[in-house]
Amino acid sequence: MDISKVGVCGAGLMGHGIAQVSAQAGYEVVLRDCDQERLDKGIGKIDKQLARAVEKGRMEQADADGVRGRITGTLEAGPFADCDLVIEAITEDLAMKLELWRELDGVVKQEGIFATNTSSLAVIDQAAATGRPDRFLGLHFFNPAQVMPLLEVVQTVTTAEDTLATGFSFGERVGKLTVHAKDKTGFIVNRLLVPFMLDAIRAYEEGAGSIEQIDAAMKAGANHPMGPFTLLDFVGLDTTKAIADIMFDEYRERRFAAPPTLRKMVSAGWYGRKSGKGFYDYSGEKPLPVELGL
Ligand code: CAA
Numbered sequence: 001m002d003i004s005k006v007g008v009c010g011a012g013l014m015g016h017g018i019a020q021v022s023a024q025a026g027y028e029v030v031l032r033d034c035d036q037e038r039l040d041k042g043i044g045k046i047d048k049q050l051a052r053a054v055e056k057g058r059m060e061q062a063d064a065d066g067v068r069g070r071i072t073g074t075l076e077a078g079p080f081a082d083c084d085l086v087i088e089a090i091t092e093d094l095a096m097k098l099e100l101w102r103e104l105d106g107v108v109k110q111e112g113i114f115a116t117n118t119s120s121l122a123v124i125d126q127a128a129a130t131g132r133p134d135r136f137l138g139l140h141f142f143n144p145a146q147v148m149p150l151l152e153v154v155q156t157v158t159t160a161e162d163t164l165a166t167g168f169s170f171g172e173r174v175g176k177l178t179v180h181a182k183d184k185t186g187f188i189v190n191r192l193l194v195p196f197m198l199d200a201i202r203a204y205e206e207g208a209g210s211i212e213q214i215d216a217a218m219k220a221g222a223n224h225p226m227g228p229f230t231l232l233d234f235v236g237l238d239t240t241k242a243i244a245d246i247m248f249d250e251y252r253e254r255r256f257a258a259p260p261t262l263r264k265m266v267s268a269g270w271y272g273r274k275s276g277k278g279f280y281d282y283s284g285e286k287p288l289p290v291e292l293g294l
């Protein structure tokens with residue numbers, strides 16, 4: 001199927017990036033959030049990144065204007081009616097995602113394809129709640145979506161071959177390396193990466209090193225671009241806890257269980273970079289590790 005208009009739901013960390021890469025690939029994009037402030041914040045980040053690309057000479061001003069002109073923000077479902085592809089990037093919560101899909105199923109044209117950017121939920125649980133399980137797949141981007149090269153294209157038992165093919169051609173057009181993943185909780189990357197991040201918290205709880213030492217060690221000793229605590233704060237501790245809970249529920253293995261420190265930080269409202277405080281405090285000029293007397 002030919003895609004010309006893409007709908008993105010959720011203008012948070014992932015949704016704004018997915019909207020930007022889609023518009024950069026020439027698609028018309030409608031970006032929706034349920035909260036005006038978050039929608040404005042997401043669009044503001046796109047404006048900032050486009051301005052930076054122009055400043056650095058990576059993009060002509062006219063091209064940046066073209067990208068921005070292809071993105072429309074909304075709080076409504078109506079503008080999704082003629083979308084060829086809808087990608088949801090809302091909160092990692094099955095009940096919220098099902099409510100959204102039920103609404104969109106009644107609004108978006110019948111031939112439109114639905115995709116979830118979920119990190120850990122089974123795609124089939126969302127597909128089966130719609131009247132179009134054959135036109136439903138997973139398109140799992142990585143944070144930041146503008147920069148990370150990978151897209152996991154997830155086929156569930158009901159995904160039709162032409163839907164899967166459309167997912168791959170969309171991924172290639174937005175410039176991603178596409179990998180075919182099965183609908184196994186956590187797909188490929190999170191199945192391996194999430195236990196690593198959770199284990200870093202356990203290592204800290206057990207006194208293996210400080211937040212800064214563990215980060216520095218994994219950067220310099222394993223060549224990771226970010227240490228695990230910087231990455232946890234970057235992904236979002238609320239999202240990481242939701243992912244851990246879903247993966248633990250599915251596999252019942254300790255490696256997926258959210259450590260007590262993570263649970264308590266989320267209860268305290270410390271979500272990482274997006275809330276200004278997580279394993280590091282972001283209120284000053286440079287991030288400082290937080291003293292966790294939890
Ligand atoms: N949004 C958009 N662009 C960003 C960005 C952001 N949040 N952060 C950095 N960039 C861009 C910068 O603009 C810069 O581009 P230019 O050089 O063209 O200006 C480029 O990325 C490099 O940035 P920096 O030089 O500032 O920093 P860096 O070299 O350290 O790279 C990084 C930043 C790409 C984020 C790098 O630190 C990195 O790869 N970190 C690991 C990220 C990672 O592992 N992501 C996966 C998380 S797990 C996941 O996503 C799955 C899930 O379901 C939870």
Ligand code: NAD
Pocket residue numbers: 009010011012013014015032033034035038039088089090091092093096100117118119120140141142143234235236239
């Ligand atoms: P986020 O908290 O930054 O953003 C979620 C956004 O969705 C918020 O702005 C919220 O207002 C909005 N929202 C909630 N319900 C909505 C609804 N019904 N309609 C429209 N908007 C709604 O979360 P995020 O980190 O962008 O994660 C979004 C999804 O992407 C999750 O499924 C997550 O697991 C997945 N994901 C996250 C990452 C990451 O590193 N954070 C990476 C890959 C995938």
